[in-house]
Amino acid sequence: MKRLHNSRPIHTTAYATILAATLALGHAGGAAAQEADASGTVGGTTTDTTSAGNTNGGGMPQVQQQGDVSFVSGGVGLDESRALLSAQREWPLALRFTQRGGEYVADVRVQITDSHGASVLDTTSRGPYMLVRVRPGRYSVHVSHAGVDKTSTVTVGSNGGARAAFIW
Incomplete structure (x- = not known):
């Protein structure tokens, strides 16, 4: 079992699952940031020519x-x-x-x-x-x-x- 700072102990498998989910979300967030237009907006703008903003x-x-x-x-x-x-x-x-x-x-x-x-x-x-x-x-x-x-x-x-x- 691992203990995170100021938290209850969690099992190693649960810790690995949480870590994997956090990393996946971080990667997806990074990809979305890379797709942002010059104003920093992702999808849905009038200048967005991708299918997400159409x-x-x-x-x-x-x-x-x-x-x-x-x-x-x-x-x-x-x-x-x-x-x-x-x-x-x-x-x-x-x-x-x-x-x-x-x-x-x-x-x-x-x-x-x-x-x-x-x-x-x-x-x-x-x-x-x-x-x-x-x-x-x-x-x-x-x-x-x-x-x-x-x-x-x-x-x-x-x-x-x-x-x-x-x-x-």
């Missing part, structure tokens, strides 16, 4: 806007992956980022230009899936991850359905 529900990450283009990215967790895969038929352009072994890739720099070379979207993907709402037309999708650049040309029709997969 208004879409069902695991769908927050839809973002850049000029005339709407986009959403994520898919690191199972709920987000399912939500994004389910929603891709409703978006004109769907992008996927993986490694050769099929492992998901996040933090991919994505630049989309139209047929005249004008920038349409310039952002970083928060996960292996990105859905983009662009007007029908021909686009160049330039991506970069781990110092490796790739480019694909896609044509978005009036009914959407354009897809591009990038493998590193």
Whole structure:
């Protein structure tokens, strides 16, 4: 039996259980602190683009806007992956980022230009899936991850359905 300062004696197994729970909570608290935004707020803010702070529900990450283009990215967790895969038929352009072994890739720099070379979207993907709402037309999708650049040309029709997969 162990005795904590100014406390009743407790059995070693109970002490180990309490210690393990305390360490787990401390680790979870540290992870939450690391996910805090610049103001120190974790989730639920209007600037939070993770699924925890979204208004879409069902695991769908927050839809973002850049000029005339709407986009959403994520898919690191199972709920987000399912939500994004389910929603891709409703978006004109769907992008996927993986490694050769099929492992998901996040933090991919994505630049989309139209047929005249004008920038349409310039952002970083928060996960292996990105859905983009662009007007029908021909686009160049330039991506970069781990110092490796790739480019694909896609044509978005009036009914959407354009897809591009990038493998590193």
